[in-house]
Amino acid sequence: MLEKTVFFRATSQANSLPKSVAEIVLSGRSNVGKSSVINALCLQKNLARISKTPGRTRSINVYSVAMRKWIIDLPGYGFARISLQEKKLWNKMIEECIVQRKSKKVVYIIIDAFVGPTELDFDMAHWLDDYGVMFKVVANKFDKMPSGVTKAEVKIKAAECFGIDESDVFTVSAKKRNGFDKLKIDIVEFLDR
Numbered sequence: 001m002l003e004k005t006v007f008f009r010a011t012s013q014a015n016s017l018p019k020s021v022a023e024i025v026l027s028g029r030s031n032v033g034k035s036s037v038i039n040a041l042c043l044q045k046n047l048a049r050i051s052k053t054p055g056r057t058r059s060i061n062v063y064s065v066a067m068r069k070w071i072i073d074l075p076g077y078g079f080a081r082i083s084l085q086e087k088k089l090w091n092k093m094i095e096e097c098i099v100q101r102k103s104k105k106v107v108y109i110i111i112d113a114f115v116g117p118t119e120l121d122f123d124m125a126h127w128l129d130d131y132g133v134m135f136k137v138v139a140n141k142f143d144k145m146p147s148g149v150t151k152a153e154v155k156i157k158a159a160e161c162f163g164i165d166e167s168d169v170f171t172v173s174a175k176k177r178n179g180f181d182k183l184k185i186d187i188v189e190f191l192d193r
């Protein structure tokens with residue numbers, strides 16, 4: 001199902017988007033691999049733009065999996081070289097996208113498996129919780145972990161840190177395109193529910 005995903009729209013004004021039936025939203029620190037995860041999920045190379053320069057995705061990019069079923073790539077947070085003005089705009093954009101639009105959604109917070117969750121990720125999780133928005137966690141860049149560390153260990157730790165169920169943590173490597181089976185099932189089940 002996800003292989004058929006196509007680019008739908010880029011916008012900084014989520015209010016202007018039509019209604020969706022269901023959507024999954026990818027959020028996370030800048031450069032953590034959100035766009036790479038989308039490409040890996042959809043088995044495509046250049047669907048979402050990947051960049052070595054953090055803060056590249058500045059708009060909300062919407063991808064259509066099926067009729068009104070979306071994957072939304074949010075601009076990353078925690079990008080250092082950003083003005084207060086830009087930060088305010090980011091907050092407004094995210095709030096419009098996630099809170100004001102009442103569509104059925106789940107947010108996947110993408111973290112760097114090697115770096116581990118950061119304060120900014122916890123802020124995001126708390127903020128989502130406050131608004132009653134369901135979130136799960138994807139630990140990307142697992143290929144950077146020392147060889148002795150298992151996916152199970154990463155999962156347990158992340159689940160503990162975020163106070164969520166282990167089954168709501170996914171460990172992947174977008175670079176190696178590894179570990180996506182469970183995440184794909186989770187996404188497709190949600191979109192089709």
Ligand SMILES: Nc1nc2c(ncn2[C@@H]2O[C@H](COP(=O)(O)OP(=O)(O)OP(=O)(O)O)[C@@H](O)[C@H]2O)c(=O)[nH]1
Nearest residue numbers: 031032033034035036051055056057076141174175
């Ligand atoms: N080692 C490793 N590098 C990765 C992985 N996934 C992404 N990267 C690299 O991380 C960098 C950022 O990837 P993006 O997918 O553009 O990250 P993003 O989160 O969309 O970044 P912004 O749009 O700037 O917020 C690129 O250099 C990717 O090649 C991974 O699984 N392992």
Ligand SMILES: [Mg+2]
Nearest residue numbers: 034035049057
């Ligand atoms: Mg991006």
